[in-house]
Amino acid sequence: MLKIRPAVASDAATLRSLILGLAEYEKLTHLVKITEEDLLRDGFGPAPRFRCLIAEWDGQPVGYALFFYNYSTFLGHAGIYLEDLFVWPELRGRGIGKALLLKVAKIAVDEGCTRYEWQVLDWNQPSIDFYESMGASLSKQWIPVRAEGEVLAEMARKSRD
């Protein structure tokens, strides 16, 4: 029996283990540094940096969707960016991930957002097929770019003021 509800502060430990589960699936566990304290501060304090839904199956948390606003200067509207979507592998095939994805779409529409975006790993064919079955478009042209760590620090130092 599936229930989707907003995450609350007492979900921080659960949420961290779900994030670790996602990282494991993406083969990126070595990159995970987030702590429960980070989650409490950034998700459940006075100025939240993200919003999160928890999926429960028979009362147990089994997946999550984590998202925040972005902005389109072409549309002139805020959109929703879905940072994470994850369901424990042993609970897949029950429509839990789909229910999370669609629930965030409903939140986007209810809040007047005209665009809903996320990213997928190019080797993750089941997810690519799933997203395309909904009618979502995979970009062939846009390449994500990132600066972090010492690269970012050096860019900041080179800034004129």
Added chain:
Amino acid sequence: MLKIRPAVASDAATLRSLILGLAEYEKLTHLVKITEEDLLRDGFGPAPRFRCLIAEWDGQPVGYALFFYNYSTFLGHAGIYLEDLFVWPELRGRGIGKALLLKVAKIAVDEGCTRYEWQVLDWNQPSIDFYESMGASLSKQWIPVRAEGEVLAEMARKSRD
């Protein structure tokens, strides 16, 4: 003579023309719907959806950088996402775009952000070379996905509640 300053409400008309300039460069002019009213509401009201820097050359606005927070659940920190970076073509080659890019990097570092991200079009080799010269990484694996318009509306309708 270059000066970079935060955009203010009275820049809305200027900012819209710069956004149209960016869209023209990206061959996407047909997608631009943003109005001055959208910019005033979303950038300069009580709950801004974005922040913006204006570059002036000899007192005239010639470029802009528009950005907002995103969030990394692996790092456990907010980052900065640079949505737009643009300088009028006839003013290029003077380091204006680089100064805008670096200034936003400095804002990221000053605010404790550990990551700075944006996207580039795969045919835009001058920009790709420029970003790589700074040490930024282009993703080979992550594909941007998008749902909007009727696709998004249909996803929202299919949500269970």
